[in-house]
Every structure is written in C-alpha cells, then in structure tokens.
Amino acid sequence: MFEISEIIDVLLLRNYNTRLVVICTMLLGCACGLMGGFLLLRKRSLMGDTLSHATLPGVCLAFFVGVMLGGQGKSLPLLLLGATTTGVLGCATVLFIRNHSRIKDDAAMGIVLSVFFGAGVALLTIVTKMPSGAAAGLESFIYGKTASMVLSDFRLLTAVTVCVLSLSGLLFKEFRLLCFDEVYAAAQGWPVKRLDVLLLALVTLVTVAGLQAVGLILIIAFLITPAAAARFWTDRLDQMLLLSALIGGVSGWMGASLSALIPNLPAGALIVLVAAAFFLLSLLFGTKRGVLVRYLRQLKLKRSVGRQHLLRALYEILEADAGPTDDVLIRSVPFRKVRGRRTWSDRQLRSSLRLAYQEGLIDAVNDRDMITLTRAGLDAAAQVTRNHRLWELYLIEYADVATSRVDRDADAVEHVLGEKLVALLEAKLIKLRITSGLEVPASPHPITPGD
Amino acid sequence: MLPLAVRDLTVAYHRKPVVWDIDLEIPEGKLVSIVGPNGAGKSTLIKACLDLIPRTSGEITMYGETYSQSRKRVGYVPQRESVDWDFPVSALDVVAMGTYGKLGWFRRVNKRSKALALDALDRVGLADYAHRQISQLSGGQQQRTFLARALVQDADVYFMDEPFAAVDAATEQAIVELLKELQQRGKTCLVVHHDLATVPQYFDWTVLLNMRVVAAGPTKDVFTEENLRKTYGGKLSLLSEAAEELAKSI
Numbered sequence: 164m165f166e167i168s169e170i171i172d173v174l175l176l177r178n179y180n181t182r183l184v185v186i187c188t189m190l191l192g193c194a195c196g197l198m199g200g201f202l203l204l205r206k207r208s209l210m211g212d213t214l215s216h217a218t219l220p221g222v223c224l225a226f227f228v229g230v231m232l233g234g235q236g237k238s239l240p241l242l243l244l245g246a247t248t249t250g251v252l253g254c255a256t257v258l259f260i261r262n263h264s265r266i267k268d269d270a271a272m273g274i275v276l277s278v279f280f281g282a283g284v285a286l287l288t289i290v291t292k293m294p295s296g297a298a299a300g301l302e303s304f305i306y307g308k309t310a311s312m313v314l315s316d317f318r319l320l321t322a323v324t325v326c327v328l329s330l331s332g333l334l335f336k337e338f339r340l341l342c343f344d345e346v347y348a349a350a351q352g353w354p355v356k357r358l359d360v361l362l363l364a365l366v367t368l369v370t371v372a373g374l375q376a377v378g379l380i381l382i383i384a385f386l387i388t389p390a391a392a393a394r395f396w397t398d399r400l401d402q403m404l405l406l407s408a409l410i411g412g413v414s415g416w417m418g419a420s421l422s423a424l425i426p427n428l429p430a431g432a433l434i435v436l437v438a439a440a441f442f443l444l445s446l447l448f449g450t451k452r453g454v455l456v457r458y459l460r461q462l463k464l465k466r467s468v469g470r471q472h473l474l475r476a477l478y479e480i481l482e483a484d485a486g487p488t489d490d491v492l493i494r495s496v497p498f499r500k501v502r503g504r505r506t507w508s509d510r511q512l513r514s515s516l517r518l519a520y521q522e523g524l525i526d527a528v529n530d531r532d533m534i535t536l537t538r539a540g541l542d543a544a545a546q547v548t549r550n551h552r553l554w555e556l557y558l559i560e561y562a563d564v565a566t567s568r569v570d571r572d573a574d575a576v577e578h579v580l581g582e583k584l585v586a587l588l589e590a591k592l593i594k595l596r597i598t599s600g601l602e603v604p605a606s607p608h609p610i611t612p613g614d
Numbered sequence: 615m616l617p618l619a620v621r622d623l624t625v626a627y628h629r630k631p632v633v634w635d636i637d638l639e640i641p642e643g644k645l646v647s648i649v650g651p652n653g654a655g656k657s658t659l660i661k662a663c664l665d666l667i668p669r670t671s672g673e674i675t676m677y678g679e680t681y682s683q684s685r686k687r688v689g690y691v692p693q694r695e696s697v698d699w700d701f702p703v704s705a706l707d708v709v710a711m712g713t714y715g716k717l718g719w720f721r722r723v724n725k726r727s728k729a730l731a732l733d734a735l736d737r738v739g740l741a742d743y744a745h746r747q748i749s750q751l752s753g754g755q756q757q758r759t760f761l762a763r764a765l766v767q768d769a770d771v772y773f774m775d776e777p778f779a780a781v782d783a784a785t786e787q788a789i790v791e792l793l794k795e796l797q798q799r800g801k802t803c804l805v806v807h808h809d810l811a812t813v814p815q816y817f818d819w820t821v822l823l824n825m826r827v828v829a830a831g832p833t834k835d836v837f838t839e840e841n842l843r844k845t846y847g848g849k850l851s852l853l854s855e856a857a858e859e860l861a862k863s864i
Contacts, residue, residue: 204701333720340711344697347763350664350690351715352682398747400702 173420181423184309187320188376188415188434192385194324194369196411197331199386200393200404202366204342209269210254210363212383213276215370217253219283219379221245222304223290230293237300239315246304246371253279254363307378307431309419316375323372327365331404338362339400377431388438389414395449414438469515471547474524476504477536478544478603479610491603493541495533549603550580553588559607561591566608615677617642617771617802618663623672625655625662632658634826636672643800645793645816647807647833650823651846656806657693659823660773664690676771686715689769691760693776699749705759706744709734712766734762739788754785761792771802778807790816813837 176182202211225245229238253275260271287301303311331338340348341358349355366386373382389410393403418434447454478491480500485491502512516534519525524540536544555573559566580588616639623636633655640646648656661667663674665681676684689712709731710723717727735741738758743751751759757777764772777789793803793816804821807813813820813833820836822828822845829836829844 206698336714336717336722337719339703339707340714343701343703343708344692344711346661346666346692346696347690347711349666350688350692352685353714394702398702399704400707403702 170420170424173423174416178423181420183314183317184312184423184430185416185419187312187317188309188419188430189412190317190320190324190415191369191373191376192389192411192413192415192434193408194320194327194411195373195382195385196389196393196407196409197327197404198366198369199388199390199411200400200407201331201338201342201362203387203390203394204400205362207363207366208383208387209272210257211366211370211386213253213257213272213279214250214363214367215374215379215382216276216283217279218246218250218371218374219280219304220286221247221249221252221283222301222374223283223286224249226290226301227286242304243371243374246374247367249279249283250367250371254367303378304374305378305380306429307374307376307381309376309422309430312376320372323368327369328408330361330365334358334361335401377434378429381431381435384435385411385414385438388435388442392438392442392445392449394451395445395453396451398451410438410441414441466515466518469511470519470522470524471551472505472507473501473512473515473519474540474544474547475551476501477534478541478548479606480504481536481541482548482603483610491541491545493536493538495535498532498534501534545603550585550588552604552606553585554580555607556604557588557591570608616640617676618804619675619678620659620663621673623659623662623674624670625658625667626670627658631670632825633662633823636827638821638827638830640802640804640819642802643797644802644819645797646802646804646819646821647813647817648804648821648823649807649810649813649845650828654824654845656823657775660690660775660804660806664688664773686767687770689764689767689772691764691772691774691777694753694757694760694779699751699756701748703748704745705735705740705748705751705755705762706731708748708759709762709766712763715767730766731762734766735759737765738762738792752782754781757781758785758788761789765792769801772796772804774803774805776806776808778805778809778812810842 172178173181173185176185199211202208222242222245225242226237228245229241256275257268257271260266260275261268266274290301300308300311337348337353337358340351340353341355341362345355345359348358369386370379370382373385377385390403390407392410393407396406397403414434414437418437419430421433421437422428422430445453448456450456477496480496481491481494484494498512502509516525519540520527523537524543526535526537551573555569558569558573618638618640620636620638623633623638624631625633636659648659650656658667662669662672663676663681674681676688681688706728707723710727712734713723713727713730717723732741732744735744738761740751740755740758740762743755748756748759757779761774761777764774778786781789793805796803805817807817814837817833819831820833821830822836822841824845829841
C-alpha cells in the first residue's frame, strides 16, 4: 500500500505532478456544485444529461473540421466549441419537440440524448480510422482523463469558475425567483426566457469545461449529486448552494487525489464515487431532512404519546377507585388492568413503563405485575388527564364533536398541546368553572373500565 | 380610468379557443368574482390580462395603459399548486419576492424589503411563521403567504387565482377580511372563485364566464338563477361544437 507521507503529499498538493490536476478538479467541482443546485431546483437535471451526451458529435465534427483546415485537429478551443454547439443543439431539439408535439419532456430528452450520443459514437469510430491517426485520445471526452490537464485547462477552469460564481452571486435573487415561481416572475416583468437561457448557458459552460476531466457520461453526477446532498442539511437556498459548491469542490479534490495515488483508476469515476459517498452520508445524517433525524423525531413523538397514554390510564383507574368525592390516592395497579385500558400490546406497554421508571414517574417494579405511581408521577398523570379533558370539553363546546367520539378526537391532538395552548383552553373554558388550580375536570363521557 | 378594460379578447391553446370575444369593464374599488365551470377559461382570462399567455386577438388596458406600462400597479396571486412548496425558502423569502420588481436588477433583498415583507405577513396573520420553511406551512398558510407577497407590491388592482381553493375556515375568514380591507382603501380585486354559495356574500361585482362572458355587473343584478343556468348548464353547444371541430381539423 501507500506510505502515509505519500498520501499527505498528494492531498496537500505538495506533489508537483498532481497539483495542477487536483486544483483544476476542485475548481470544476465548485462550479458544478453551484450550477447543479439551480439545475436541481429548476427540475432540469435530465436536461443537463441531454446536454452533456449531445456534446460528443460536436467534439468529433470539430476534429474533422480541424483536420480539413490542415491542422492536427486536436485544438482544444475548437473541440470545446464543437461540443458546445451540438450540446446546445440537443437542448434546443428537446424544447422544439416539447413545444411542437404532444411528446412530454422526459421522452423527448430520452430520444435526443440517445440519438446524439449514438451519432457521436459513430462519428468517433470514423475519425479514429482516419489516416492522420491523431484522433487517438478523443475518447477521453467520454470517460474523462484528468491526467491530460495542462496549464491552459487551469486558466480555462479558473475563468469559468469565476464567471459562474460572480454571475450567480449577482443574479441570485433573479435565479431564485425564476426557479421558485416562473409565472410570477413573468408577471413582475422579468425576462423569464432570457434568464432561463442564461442559466442553461452557465450550465453548458461548466459542462463543457468539465468534459475533459470527468467525461460526458459522468458530468451529470458531478452537477446533481452535490446539490442533492446539500439539500439534506439546510432549508435555505443560499446555504444550500454554498454547501453544494463545497461538496463539489471537496469531491473533486479527494477524487483527483485518489486517482493520483491509485494508477489506472480514472479520476472521473472516483470523483463521482466520492460525491456519492457525501450524498449517502447526507441522506442518512442530514440535519434537516436526513433519514436519521426524521426517525428520531418520530421516535420522540411516539415515546411522548406512550408516556401520556400510560399516565392517563393509571390516573383514570385510580380515579374510578377513589369514588366521586374523594381525592385520588396512589395505589398499586395490576398490569393487566392497565393493559385493558387501551389497545396496546404488552411490548408497547412494557417499554412505556420502562421509560416512565427512568423518568421517576413510577416506582421500581418489584412485583412484575403491579404498577405504582410516584408522587411526581401522580402529579404528571393529573396534568396529562386534565389536558385531555380540557381539550375534550373544548371540542364538545366549540367544535360540535359528539360526546361519543370526543375521546378519540382529543387523543389525536392533545399530545402536541403546549403551555400556551393549555392557557388558551383554560381561558376559553372559564365559564365552565372547571379550571380552578390544577383540578382535573370530570370526564365528559363514561370511562370504560379496564379488564 | 378603469382598472381593467378588455375588448374583443380571444385566447386559443393549440388553436383551440379557450375564451372567445371577451368584453369586460371593471369599475374601480370593486370586489369582483370570476365564476364559471371547469375549463371555462377563468385562469386563462387572468393570465391573458397579465401577458402571461399570448392572446389571439383583442386589447387589454389597465388604467388606460397596457399591462407592461401599468405593471407596478398590479398585484398577482397565482394558484397555490403552481409552485413546488418543497423549495428551500422561508415564508419571509417568498413574500420578499413581491419587492423584487421595485428592487430591480442585481440589487439584493435589503432591510427595507424584509421589513415590508414582515409587515405583509403580519397583515395575513403569519408574523410568527416568517422564518419557517414553506413546506412546514399548512395549505391555508401557504395561500396566505402568496397573498402577502401580492400585498407587499402595494398595487391598486389585484388578480387572484382561486385563493379560496382548499383552505381552512380560518384562512377563508382571513382572506375575506383582507379583501374588505383592500376595498376600503379603494383597491380593486378580481378573484377567480369556485364556491357559488359565498359569491353574493363576499363580492359586490361578478363576472359569469363560460368561454365567453355570460353576464357581468353588480352581483345582485347578474347573480340570477337564469344566468347561472346559462353559465353552468346552459346551451353553449354551438360554441363548444365549433371548438371541437377546430381541434379535430388540426
């Protein structure tokens, strides 16, 4: 394997051979991440894919022209110009098909993408068989080849990145409006079509600039993946775009470094794999909409609901035992009786009991089948029951909910009652005279006794 | 000058006419409902007024000028379903979009825009929700966010596309109060509406539309059973048959 020092040398750009390549891919990653954010939110991801695939015939044709003009044919500006031309032509074809037929976007893109790419592959075969033989290497546009990057690529990528960053900074407000609500933007008088063209032009710019490094098949992943990953961490557009650019840049850096360390592994593929790793991490651990955060949120709600159900069940059993005038006193209640209060499984109830014990609401279960509230537990149970009944009374009084249904309806909402809402409830129900101190109002419906 | 005057308006999609020969004059300071069955061209009429779709023929003026000249005096509330509510912006961001027109090119959303947006959110009862991401708002709150965005433009005539569609009772009440308040300040509101039962209660001017204008005028005069029958069940067969034929021939 590699020496640690070797790895560090590459990552810190100490190695002269890889420095240029790594910086180039980082710049490209930033630009791609940024534009990808807009592309994703504009719901044009597939358009980017069409665009990149449609560049291949342009590259080959430009090579043809170069040879015809007597040169070697492999002049980079000419090749990129050709790529841009057919790329844009591909997008225009999609728009034409969409506007002038009943074929939908996705089908139009599928057709155009494969036809242009097919034409490109055919042309590539022809040019590689041309006698000049200089066409070797054109296929690197398909899979990308970072190692071939030279100083002029660095200059090009720097220019592209600066251009993309400054334009999307200047037009941040305009692009945001365009992506969110195109119709409203048009009503306000913004030149929506021209803004849209500009946005696509910027996407074209980064795509073409990135062709050599990542290749036309993988560039779409470089555009979309960082943006999709960033969305899991934030609900703000500016933050999302910055984060997307950052993820893109870091993916470029790490991917290119890895490829420098492991010979024969193409950088394009590694960059995309690194970006995909970021995506996976974000999907799982993203703080705004990651899977884990959502799971924890649901778990918390479930636990709080279980706690309230347990406390109310215990309170109502004690209340029934105490008789109408006496105070509710702490006594041990059999597990079976609590279990019969609701439709819950043994496991659910046991898990709620365990949590209640940890919270100090019930005493340690000596006898496995007897449950005893603590003093604090009784207070909490009274509070929970009180909230439930206040809400029930409110529903009966103000929302015309039938007495027979009110228990279930109240159940659906009471778990989210905060202090503010309870105070409002108390104020509303003051005329019902049930709000003195912490007194628990009587249940408005008969309580079905436990088993 | 009338806030809206439409002459001979015809709009066609794929050469199939959606609205035909619309003539309409809306006086200032009215709450106007635009009512008609599905596919009657209510949204189309509004969009044609705002130059959002090309018109086949006809002329539309607002306060005697074309829309592009009078744009600053016109507010627009699109249908709620027309956007993706998962978009990473807050309610305040959305409302601040109402100030973009005045801000002009390149200028960023400043403190003044934000203050105006917050004020508009307050007027629709959403001040506490300013910093929520818009997907965390209920449908009614989303609708009110859209209204606030139009309010921030401080226009003289408002076009609202189904603001009452699928909203809760609280939102409906809030919108009605807002409409009344706008009317008191002399504004004109044109509202695409689908709930016939509330038309006489909410609106003092009504346009009954079914591809063409069946009737338009003070609600108490035009909101009659006969006009409604003409609009909803009535025999417009000749027109619709002609449209069918046209569509087939393409």
